[in-house]
Amino acid sequence: MMVKKNAQRFLSWFTTHPWLKLIALILAILLWLYIKEEIKGI
Amino acid sequence: MSILNILTAPKSIIEISILWFVIYQMILFFEGSRAIQVMRGIIVLLLLFFLFKKIDFTVLNWLMEKIFGISVIALLIIFHPEIRQGLARLGQGRFFGTILKEEELESILKEIGKAAEDLSKDKVGALIAIEKSESLSSYVESGVAVDAKISSELIETIFTRNSILHDGGMVIQHGRITATGCIFPLTTKQDLSRIFGTRHRAALGLAEETDALIIVISEERQDISLFYEGKMYRDMGKEELVLKIKDLIKVKGA
Numbered sequence: 238m239m240v241k242k243n244a245q246r247f248l249s250w251f252t253t254h255p256w257l258k259l260i261a262l263i264l265a266i267l268l269w270l271y272i273k274e275e276i277k278g279i
Numbered sequence: 280m281s282i283l284n285i286l287t288a289p290k291s292i293i294e295i296s297i298l299w300f301v302i303y304q305m306i307l308f309f310e311g312s313r314a315i316q317v318m319r320g321i322i323v324l325l326l327l328f329f330l331f332k333k334i335d336f337t338v339l340n341w342l343m344e345k346i347f348g349i350s351v352i353a354l355l356i357i358f359h360p361e362i363r364q365g366l367a368r369l370g371q372g373r374f375f376g377t378i379l380k381e382e383e384l385e386s387i388l389k390e391i392g393k394a395a396e397d398l399s400k401d402k403v404g405a406l407i408a409i410e411k412s413e414s415l416s417s418y419v420e421s422g423v424a425v426d427a428k429i430s431s432e433l434i435e436t437i438f439t440r441n442s443i444l445h446d447g448g449m450v451i452q453h454g455r456i457t458a459t460g461c462i463f464p465l466t467t468k469q470d471l472s473r474i475f476g477t478r479h480r481a482a483l484g485l486a487e488e489t490d491a492l493i494i495v496i497s498e499e500r501q502d503i504s505l506f507y508e509g510k511m512y513r514d515m516g517k518e519e520l521v522l523k524i525k526d527l528i529k530v531k532g533a
Contacts, residue, residue, distance in 0.1 A: 253490070253508075254307070260322065261303035267329040268302075269295050 308414060309361065317357055384528070387429050387454055388521045394434035395496055395503050396517040404498035405438040406448035406478050408463065411528070413489040415450050422447055422461030429456055438496075448481065448493075464488055474500075482506040492524055 251258070309318045328343045355362070391407065398405050408415060423444055427433060429451065437459050438445050447460040466483040482493040486506035493506040503520055505512040507527050515523065 257306050258299075258303055261306055262299050264302050264322065264325060265295050265298035267326070269291070269298055271329060271332065 317354075321354070383454055384525075387451075388524055390429050390431045391434070391451075391494065391524075392517040392521040394431035395494055395520055397431065397435055398438055398496045399501045399503050401435075402498050402501055403435070403438050403440065403496065404478055405434070405494070405496040406463070406482060407434070407494040408448055408450050408461075408482075408485055409492040409494075409524070410450065410452040411490045411492065413491065415452060415489060415491055418448070418461045418463060418485070419450050419452070419458040422450065422458040424458050425456050427456045429454065448485075463493075479504065479506075479511075483509070483511065486510070492527055494520065 306318065306322075309315045324343070324346070328340075328347070331340045331343060391409075395405070395407075408418070433456065434449065436442065437449060437456075444459040448463050449459045450457050450461050463481040464484040465477065465480045466487060468483065471480065471483065476497075476499075478495055478497070482495045482504070483506055485491055486493055487509045490508060495504045495506065496502075497504070502513060503515045503517075505515055505520060505523055512523060
């Protein structure tokens with residue numbers, strides 16, 4: 238019961254604002270790659 | 280090493296996850312406020328900047344770098360109220376939800392429950408939104424700032440028909456009434472019964488857009504309804520309302 242509830246909670250995290258989460262993830266990856274490249278350059 | 284190998288390294292995953300979380304919280308913080316249009320523009324510019332960098336468009340890349348250089352000051356000015364608000368909340372430790380004590384929550388819900396019961400008995404309509412983890416500050420801007428301790432007497436006085444502030448919704452944030460007369464977004468759902476008026480449509484609209492708990496007291500049918508995450512719980516009594524709110528707050532830990 239508890240496991241099911243936790244699983245539901247976990248899944249509901251993905252269903253609320255899925256587009257915002259996707260945009261945030263894309264930005265995070267791009268930003269991370271950019272910073273990594275900048276650091277290498279230094 | 281290929282990009283995929285770098286990206287899937289455990290350290291990289293942790294770093295990207297933290298960045299993801301921070302960016303997501305930032306977007307969520309601005310979502311619904313007037314600043315979101317500016318935020319959207321910045322996201323588009325950022326995506327273009329990364330694209331030009333990747334394709335190696337030197338001229339456009341140079342131009343974007345200059346624009347970003349200047350825009351730091353512009354952004355500080357544009358987002359000044361939001362930055363101040365965000366930092367203040369971070370300082371209070373309430374950015375990711377309220378930190379009300381059990382007994383504080385108990386007494387607040389008791390007051391809200393009593394007000395809901397009295398208002399429904401007196402055939403007075405009311406619309407009350409309780410903030411959970413997602414900010415209702417953008418809706419506060421549309422109403423009249425109050426910042427008062429929650430009491431059933433105050434809630435009932437505000438929603439009295441002759442009161443100037445009785446139109447619109449009341450917003451409760453961090454255990455205090457922060458605004459009244461606020462305008463909430465109406466639901467676009469067509470299948471909502473005709474017996475529900477604008478107050479119920481506004482409550483549902485807000486419940487669809489945020490994770491707030493919204494209480495509606497109907498003046499015609501005298502019933503108390505609770506809206507949460509696009510769902511409606513109808514015909515609730517005082518005790519039932521308090522228990523349901525407590526239950527919903529505990530589900531996601533507001």
